[in-house]
Amino acid sequence: MNRKPVLIAACLAGLSGMSSAQELPADDAARGYKAYTHHLCDTCHGTVGQGGERGAGPRIAPGVWPYPAFAQQVRKPRLVMIPYSEKTLPEQELVDMHAYLRTIKNPAAAKDVPLLKDF
Numbered sequence: 001m002n003r004k005p006v007l008i009a010a011c012l013a014g015l016s017g018m019s020s021a022q023e024l025p026a027d028d029a030a031r032g033y034k035a036y037t038h039h040l041c042d043t044c045h046g047t048v049g050q051g052g053e054r055g056a057g058p059r060i061a062p063g064v065w066p067y068p069a070f071a072q073q074v075r076k077p078r079l080v081m082i083p084y085s086e087k088t089l090p091e092q093e094l095v096d097m098h099a100y101l102r103t104i105k106n107p108a109a110a111k112d113v114p115l116l117k118d119f
């Protein structure tokens, strides 16, 4: 019996398994807001990611980092931020948080706000 096709099929299945493991679960911004506040990200980064007082945490939205960099920072922070492991912060909550942060848009320009026009 020729076992090659079986071996190749098994390898392909393994490879496709690997790639699907890297696919992210569907996200939900409303759940993400809850996770963002539940895990106290807002205490350092502000409710809408605007950054915390007295340099507690930098501004992270609008313009949140792409997901891989965002996830890397949360799992293995560059400097003094506390790390969040998969155990405390499951991947589902992390993708939801990222979805929430993506919904945050820039505020209107001063020239487009009637009250600020004369300043």
Ligand code: HEC
Residues within 6 Å of the ligand: 036, 039, 040, 041, 042, 043, 044, 045, 056, 057, 058, 059, 060, 065, 070, 073, 074, 077, 078, 079, 080, 081, 082, 084, 089, 097
């Ligand atoms: C105790 C304060 C604190 C908490 C809580 C915190 N962070 Fe941070 N975060 C920081 C600081 C300080 C930095 C600057 C880089 C560093 O120290 O690693 C940072 C950096 C970041 C960055 C990179 C932005 C940049 O420009 O450096 C992201 C993204 C981020 N945090 C997301 C989160 C998320 C999501 C959570 C909640 C799961 C969270 N942080 C909780 C303090 C905090």
